[in-house]
Amino acid sequence: MNYQAAIFDMDGLLLDTERVCMQIFKEACEVQNLPFHEQVYLSIIGRNAAGIEAIFRKAYGDDLKRLHQEWRTRYNAVVQHQAIPVKDGVIELLEWLKSQGIPIAVATSTVNEIAKKKLELAGLSEYFDNLTTGCEVTHGKPDPEIYLLAAQRLSANPLQCLAFEDSNNGVRAAVAANMVTYQIPDLVEPCEEVRGFGHAIVTSLHDVLLHLKQI
Known part of the structure; x- marks a missing residue:
């Protein structure tokens, strides 16, 4: 070689990680009384933070800030303390x-x-x-x-x-x-x-x- x-x-x-992350995002949507757009979510896989924000901004508009905060808090609570x-x-x-x-x-x-x-x-x-x-x-x-x-x-x-x-x-x-x-x-x-x-x-x-x- x-x-x-x-x-x-x-x-x-x-x-x-991806299944864990998607489930947490879905839970964040439910907590914030927002729809879970599965196809939108799947389209962000592989992108960096800037790319993800641009896509989610189109889907969630002004609700993105609170959704993202909910998602990030829940996600970090898992990945920073538990082995994936x-x-x-x-x-x-x-x-x-x-x-x-x-x-x-x-x-x-x-x-x-x-x-x-x-x-x-x-x-x-x-x-x-x-x-x-x-x-x-x-x-x-x-x-x-x-x-x-x-x-x-x-x-x-x-x-x-x-x-x-x-x-x-x-x-x-x-x-x-x-x-x-x-x-x-x-x-x-x-x-x-x-x-x-x-x-x-x-x-x-x-x-x-x-x-x-x-x-």
């Missing part, structure tokens, strides 16, 4: 990449402080050489900036980087960064446009590991 780095999304890919379950195949793949001497990074839309806490509580921090987060870039996913920054920090050529994503927005970012991209769908299935990229779409990180071992 000639790959110079492996770069992972976090929520929905390493950690089974690790997705199947994560540890095995990370251990194997380490054994191959490949540097590993996280490129997540989540803000830095929360991302660090999630990885620490899940026991994953030790595997990563770098953490690049949504608050460190001007343009969030689907823009490739976060992946390019993560690769730069590892002194890696994007063309020789592996990227692992669950969401369509994340895949758009990784593909735009010209990385070898694997998609492991979580809450949202790949749309027709994304399927057309020709990247690998598999059911779990176990499948990714099997594939990489055959290269």
